[in-house]
Amino acid sequence: MAQRSQFVVSDVITPAGLLIGGERVAHTSAGTHQHIYPATGRPNVVVSLAGREEIDRAVAAGRQAQRAWMSLTVDRRRDLLIDLADLVHEHLDELAELNVHDYAVPISYAGTALLLERFLRHYAGYVDKPHGAIAPVNGSFDVNLIEREPYGVVAVIAPWNGALAVAASCVAPALAAGNAVVFKPSELAPLAALRFGELCLLAGLPPGLVNVVPAAAEGGDALARHPGVGKVHFTGGGATARKVIAAAATNLTPVVAELGGKSANIVFPDADLQSAAALAAHQGPLMQSGQSCACASRILVHDAVYEDFVDAFLARIAEATIGDPLDRAVTFGPVIGQAALDRILTAIGDAVGRGSGQLLTGGRRIGGELAAGYYLEPTVFGDVDNASELAQTETFGPVVSVIRFRDDDEAVSIANDSVYGLNAFMHTRDLVRAHSVARRLESGSVWVNTFSDMSPQGPYGGYKQSGFGRTGGVEGLHEFLQVKNIRIGMR
Structure with missing residues (x-):
């Protein structure tokens, strides 16, 4: 195996404050984390951490932004997601480099920025497509509507080894389904996720529709058990998943979990x-x-x-x-x-x-x-x-x-x-x-x-202790929609 050790100096890293309601938040109740670059063992950037106070603010911002999002026409929401995909495309190199600084994955493998663009374009196409159905009711002329509606505010909790991949597979369909998102990347790898949040604002999405809140255990627990969160999507290990599921059970909040493997x-x-x-x-x-x-x-x-x-x-x-x-x-x-x-x-x-x-x-x-x-x-x-x-x-x-x-x-x-x-x-x-x-x-x-x-286009998820629920495909979209039946009597 050959070694190449001439380390490149980057200028893309900025101080990592939270992104709540369209504003950067540097001073937080949970303090900070000193991010270490794994390739050199040296400090990289100081990361602000979300605590319960910041989670409350992010969920409140999400609730307000979700109402603004759903007040837009389907054409406008579709076009804004396409605009966001275009903006991600313009910043592919920057996002890839930030992904490297997050956890030192070689840039030759850092293709998740392109994955993000693809998922955004794919799910933008679902915004103006029918999500429901009309089903006949036995022995009746009643109109029976089966609708799929957003949860409101969803929590997306990402692992350190895949924040952009989770933004692609979870945040993109959540937005297409009509939700706001509180996106919690790991404090070990928050940089690319925070930049993605900024691109959401630059694309014209309502401030607070995508809130990015790097956090450790305290913030993650507060997010999972928050009564204003309609659904939690967690990606990570089984031990942490059990804690997330237990916290979400406080309010009987449904959880999707993509967990580990031994393939x-x-x-x-x-x-x-x-x-x-x-x-x-x-x-x-x-x-x-x-x-x-x-x-x-x-x-x-x-x-x-x-x-x-x-x-x-x-x-x-x-x-x-x-x-x-x-x-x-x-x-x-x-x-x-x-x-x-x-x-x-x-x-x-x-x-x-x-x-x-x-x-x-x-x-x-x-x-x-x-x-x-x-x-x-x-x-x-x-x-x-x-x-x-x-x-x-x-x-x-x-x-x-x-x-x-x-x-x-x-x-x-x-x-x-x-x-x-x-x-x-x-x-x-x-x-x-x-x-x-x-x-x-x-x-x-x-x-x-x-x-x-x-x-x-393809659903992804696990059997057994590798989790439950799916990302990708129409199955991944449906994870962020809840079903309502409306029956209208015609006699």
Whole structure:
């Protein structure tokens, strides 16, 4: 693996105050957080944090703006979302760079700004389309209307590793459905989200329609349990989801949760091994340094091609370029911080100590010119026992397990032997196998011969402990609409 360590100095970062009702709020009841840039370990920017007082203000601003939003014609609301998409397009480079500064994802992978533009354009097209229906009532001439209405103010809680992706998949449909949004990015990664909030204002959306409130646990709890919030959409880990759901239960507020994963990536003997190895390296330890709910961290390989695949896979990983995330030649960056680095190294050490598998490559912190950052070698274990903690627990880092299987039934059994079910992947040239295996996998999404390329047209979400509800597609729009039945007597 090559290293490139000439770190670029950026001038796009500004002090990170909240955005409430169209105004920046720097002085808050919850104080501030010192943001650290993971690539260098150095302070990046001071982030203002929302507390209960600021959450109250944001929800109140949202309620007022939502009424103004719904007073506009559908044509006007549609056009404003298209204008916002145009503005995002004009600022793609800036948003991508801010995304890098948020959590040091290499800019070569920072495509979520473009994803945001695509989702905005897609859901703008739903604003002026029918959301309801007329259903006949048995034995009556009454008019029976089934309508879908906005919740009012919705809370969107994003993880540090995907604020722009969540803005795309959640904020865009929420606005198209007629809601206002209180958008809470993590204090670990607030920069791109705050700039998106500013672009909403520049596009002409009513002030307060999109409020951006970076917050830690206090602010997140206040938002989830706020009586003025009609629905909560949470993306993150299972432990935090339980707290969010418990807080929302105070007011019986409905919650959508997109949670973690321990995705299986099945390589069948008829697969194109070079292509499968390249995609497995990208979807596994390399993309976002494995810090993704979509990470394919369990690679299931048929016995007949196991050695050939592992050789090709390790060769692909060895080609990774590690270094400054703002360098477009870099394909692998650091993990989010020291605590994450320590946790992942502990998991690696435990796996080695327990004999969970054979350590094939990696396993150490990267030193030299990158020593000040939180860099960890891409790590691969071979011949892993699927019952081991290494294979069952989400590592959320650049650590993957390679597991053998002998036939299709065993592959499906191993893949489904997990409490998670967000994504599954497979590589095969057999169309019958692709269809039959996909239907047997307990997963919200199945990707055949490709990576997890989210699109606004396709619903995305999990089975089992990977969550409930969907983003994307008409299913994602309906998450932000509630159903009303109106019956008008005609006699």
